[in-house]
Amino acid sequence: MSTPLRIGVAGLGTIGGGTVKLLVENADLLAARCGRPVTLTAVAEPNRNRTPGVSMDGIEWHDDAMALIDGDVDVVVELIGGSGGIALKLCQAALEAGKHVVTANKALIAHHGKELAEAAEKAGTVLNYEAAVGGGIPIIKAMREGMVGNGFSRVYGILNGTCNYILTTMRETGREFAEVLREAQDLGYAEADPSFDVDGVDTAHKLAILTSVAFGCEVDFEAVHVEGIRHVSADDIQFAEELGYRIKLLGVASRTDGGVEQRVHPCMVPKSAPIAAVEGVFNAVVAHGDFVDTTMHVGRGAGERPTASAVVGDIADIARGLNVPTFGVKASELSRLPTRRMAEHAGAYYVRLTVVDKPGVFADIAGALRDHQVSMESVIQRGRAPGEPVSVVMTLHNTVEADMTAALGKIESAPAVVEAPRMIRIEGF
Amino acid sequence: MSTPLRIGVAGLGTIGGGTVKLLVENADLLAARCGRPVTLTAVAEPNRNRTPGVSMDGIEWHDDAMALIDGDVDVVVELIGGSGGIALKLCQAALEAGKHVVTANKALIAHHGKELAEAAEKAGTVLNYEAAVGGGIPIIKAMREGMVGNGFSRVYGILNGTCNYILTTMRETGREFAEVLREAQDLGYAEADPSFDVDGVDTAHKLAILTSVAFGCEVDFEAVHVEGIRHVSADDIQFAEELGYRIKLLGVASRTDGGVEQRVHPCMVPKSAPIAAVEGVFNAVVAHGDFVDTTMHVGRGAGERPTASAVVGDIADIARGLNVPTFGVKASELSRLPTRRMAEHAGAYYVRLTVVDKPGVFADIAGALRDHQVSMESVIQRGRAPGEPVSVVMTLHNTVEADMTAALGKIESAPAVVEAPRMIRIEGF
Numbered sequence: 001m002s003t004p005l006r007i008g009v010a011g012l013g014t015i016g017g018g019t020v021k022l023l024v025e026n027a028d029l030l031a032a033r034c035g036r037p038v039t040l041t042a043v044a045e046p047n048r049n050r051t052p053g054v055s056m057d058g059i060e061w062h063d064d065a066m067a068l069i070d071g072d073v074d075v076v077v078e079l080i081g082g083s084g085g086i087a088l089k090l091c092q093a094a095l096e097a098g099k100h101v102v103t104a105n106k107a108l109i110a111h112h113g114k115e116l117a118e119a120a121e122k123a124g125t126v127l128n129y130e131a132a133v134g135g136g137i138p139i140i141k142a143m144r145e146g147m148v149g150n151g152f153s154r155v156y157g158i159l160n161g162t163c164n165y166i167l168t169t170m171r172e173t174g175r176e177f178a179e180v181l182r183e184a185q186d187l188g189y190a191e192a193d194p195s196f197d198v199d200g201v202d203t204a205h206k207l208a209i210l211t212s213v214a215f216g217c218e219v220d221f222e223a224v225h226v227e228g229i230r231h232v233s234a235d236d237i238q239f240a241e242e243l244g245y246r247i248k249l250l251g252v253a254s255r256t257d258g259g260v261e262q263r264v265h266p267c268m269v270p271k272s273a274p275i276a277a278v279e280g281v282f283n284a285v286v287a288h289g290d291f292v293d294t295t296m297h298v299g300r301g302a303g304e305r306p307t308a309s310a311v312v313g314d315i316a317d318i319a320r321g322l323n324v325p326t327f328g329v330k331a332s333e334l335s336r337l338p339t340r341r342m343a344e345h346a347g348a349y350y351v352r353l354t355v356v357d358k359p360g361v362f363a364d365i366a367g368a369l370r371d372h373q374v375s376m377e378s379v380i381q382r383g384r385a386p387g388e389p390v391s392v393v394m395t396l397h398n399t400v401e402a403d404m405t406a407a408l409g410k411i412e413s414a415p416a417v418v419e420a421p422r423m424i425r426i427e428g429f
Numbered sequence: 430m431s432t433p434l435r436i437g438v439a440g441l442g443t444i445g446g447g448t449v450k451l452l453v454e455n456a457d458l459l460a461a462r463c464g465r466p467v468t469l470t471a472v473a474e475p476n477r478n479r480t481p482g483v484s485m486d487g488i489e490w491h492d493d494a495m496a497l498i499d500g501d502v503d504v505v506v507e508l509i510g511g512s513g514g515i516a517l518k519l520c521q522a523a524l525e526a527g528k529h530v531v532t533a534n535k536a537l538i539a540h541h542g543k544e545l546a547e548a549a550e551k552a553g554t555v556l557n558y559e560a561a562v563g564g565g566i567p568i569i570k571a572m573r574e575g576m577v578g579n580g581f582s583r584v585y586g587i588l589n590g591t592c593n594y595i596l597t598t599m600r601e602t603g604r605e606f607a608e609v610l611r612e613a614q615d616l617g618y619a620e621a622d623p624s625f626d627v628d629g630v631d632t633a634h635k636l637a638i639l640t641s642v643a644f645g646c647e648v649d650f651e652a653v654h655v656e657g658i659r660h661v662s663a664d665d666i667q668f669a670e671e672l673g674y675r676i677k678l679l680g681v682a683s684r685t686d687g688g689v690e691q692r693v694h695p696c697m698v699p700k701s702a703p704i705a706a707v708e709g710v711f712n713a714v715v716a717h718g719d720f721v722d723t724t725m726h727v728g729r730g731a732g733e734r735p736t737a738s739a740v741v742g743d744i745a746d747i748a749r750g751l752n753v754p755t756f757g758v759k760a761s762e763l764s765r766l767p768t769r770r771m772a773e774h775a776g777a778y779y780v781r782l783t784v785v786d787k788p789g790v791f792a793d794i795a796g797a798l799r800d801h802q803v804s805m806e807s808v809i810q811r812g813r814a815p816g817e818p819v820s821v822v823m824t825l826h827n828t829v830e831a832d833m834t835a836a837l838g839k840i841e842s843a844p845a846v847v848e849a850p851r852m853i854r855i856e857g858f
Contacts, residue, residue, distance in 0.1 A: 018720070022578050022720050026578055026579070026580060026719075026720075029578075029580060029645075030577065030578060032645070032758045032759075032762055033573075033577050033754075033757055033758055034577070035754070035759070130575065136576075136720070136721035136722065136724065137724060138570075138571050138574070138575020138576060141567075141570065141571070141574060141575045142567050142570070142571065142575070142726075144462075145567070145570060145574075145742060145745065145746065145749075146559065146567020146570045146571070146739070146742045147565075147567060147738055147742060148459065148462050148463070148741070148742055148745040149451050149455055149458075149459060149737070149738050149741030149742060149745065150455070150738055151455060151458060216458075216461070272706065273706075274703065274706040274707060274727060276706070277701065277702070277703040277705070277706045278703060289738060290455075290734075291447070291451050291455075291565070291734040291735065291737055291738040291741075292565035292728060292729070292734070292735050292738035292739075293565065293728070293729050293732075293734065293735055294728065294729070295565065295566060295726070295727060295728035296725075296726075296727040296728070297724070297725075297726055297727075298703060298724060298725040298726075298727070299721060299722070299723070299724035299725070300721070300722050300723070303722075305719075305720040305721070305722065306720065306721050306722055308578070308720055309576055309578050309579055309718060309720040309721035310575070310721075312577070312578030312720075313574060313575045313576060313577055313578060316574065316577040316578065317574065320574075320751065320752075320753060321750065321751070321752075322749065322750070322751045323749075323750075324749060325462075325464070328462055329461045329462055330461075330464070333461055
């Protein structure tokens, strides 16, 4: 039990730097807990200026990540990023060489998870990726292990800290998306090109992974319905507050009789729901199992140190000899479940219209809703300077998405409606 | 890998019944995930009327739990309860016989955890107890494994669903403790003898276990400062609401320069804190690690099915060959850390006094506070029918407990103060 586990880290960006720090700073604690030393022996990073702030004496430094394959490492930690390219090549080669792989790369697992899982099984090694979903939150472990006795019916969460920070700040300050995004970029909470985050793609990668672990099905990123938060306005956030909701970008996966539904979009959640209190850069994952009922796991969704915590949790499992199948069951036993399309989704809706106040405008709106079996729950109208456009906000319940979409199409074509209707789904948890 | 893991369950009460149900109902799912069958082979329960609602065909039924030791079982699941007696004897004998042990028994682990851990290590078997803390929440796994890379500085939580249900219902209905307790007893949320729950002992057992796992020290139940919720009044809950707080019974463990502080008592927590939104029978554990920062884990803290989920998580770890030391490090390596006594605790306080409104009453109160270096943050006085006692509520910050206690003693002796002062600590998370 005292043979050291030798670690090679590829990529010394934010997560790589944090991982190296943790392995060095908490080495004694980790050895005591794992019953053996967990030793950083090599790193691979072409940019020699990326020094992690701890002594690298005695640690091999390669420019080329592939050099880790032939080196004296038992675990290759892939922290380079990207859904293919060198990250994929490195993981494939490492598994083929009989090494364990730990990665924080959600895009890679969302796109190539199954083939990598098969390679790991063939080699009898481990492929872990806790840091890919929910940053420091050990949610993959909770679902694959702690709640392993449960059939899961639903898993959802706030999976992107950038979006949650922007939505929280919009609510707290009353400012618009574009302005808050710029500020988040200045603070380093958003990338220069923010589209992966704010358009929901990052959330969709993570959701696709959670879906596979929860339902034992193959990762199906293409089946995720994806909308981001660019169209959420300060007005929507203000109306949500009045109606008793908070707006969160959620990834939601449900197992229904009609198939698996995976969707990423802004949601209104009741202010009293525990997930509504998860603010700023924090993430949260709610899992609903047939025995455990509802659980929620909250933590920092990104950042050097929290993500390093998750990476090292994966490494420690290897040090302790644990080998759980990548997606909870053997890759060959993962099912292919049918997809329930978004048009079939049923739920409640918030709709905000901008109309000029002419005779007949409400009759047009009410007629379009009636024609598509959409029933109204409440209406708010605000602002009434004569001749000026006014906001009309409606909440609608128990509607099939296809009907809602059709009704909105008809409403948009009404002469008094001067902007495209804005729609946000309401979740009833 | 296809050798079945044979399970013997001792005790078919609430948790035992749920565990048997889970093992039977989700047997296929569990086998697929563990890579081998997990098979219930025997139960032990003297009361033959306790049938778990699934077919027991082919399963041995013993009256005496000790019969499991000589039977064909690999894992003995102790769900009898009690801090000693047959539960202790069974676990000791099982470990000595080289069997793995899973238990949901917090009192047993809080009182005999170290000796049982040593016995498990000696035998090379596993002692798991996830269900002992936080019901269905896989928090022991999260701390021992998922967040294994972290040094922990603080762990706290809502650890007793009965108390949280009572406090939530008191707030929602404005009723007093005694009335809500009776209702909880009628609904089965509280025991006929509720003292273990409402006097904080159950929370203290769970906290002592969390402390050991977090800080790598021996379980020290005797060092826990314990207060329950009997003295929390409807008035206190109403004043908390006005001041922006919710009242929760928390167990809090902190590692400080002066030693380990373990305390169980009602706390006022800010309404905006995520833990304030954890209501009813739900539990929550917040852990603060040096890399992961703050995490929160929420779920049902009791009940047949959630607790069974945790028990089966422990069993599955054994099926997969995982053996993590009972308290995160080897029992022989657990430290003995000094205790920081409650008198040394420093924090903010809420105090409610009942006074008759006479000249000089405020001078007496203010003088007592001044004499003990306690500084006031805010005061509310309510009700002023002439000659009637009135409530005076104060909040006080950054006070050492010994000073607060001394000041309250002096205040209580003031002639205008007609009831013992009520004090609730305010937590600043």
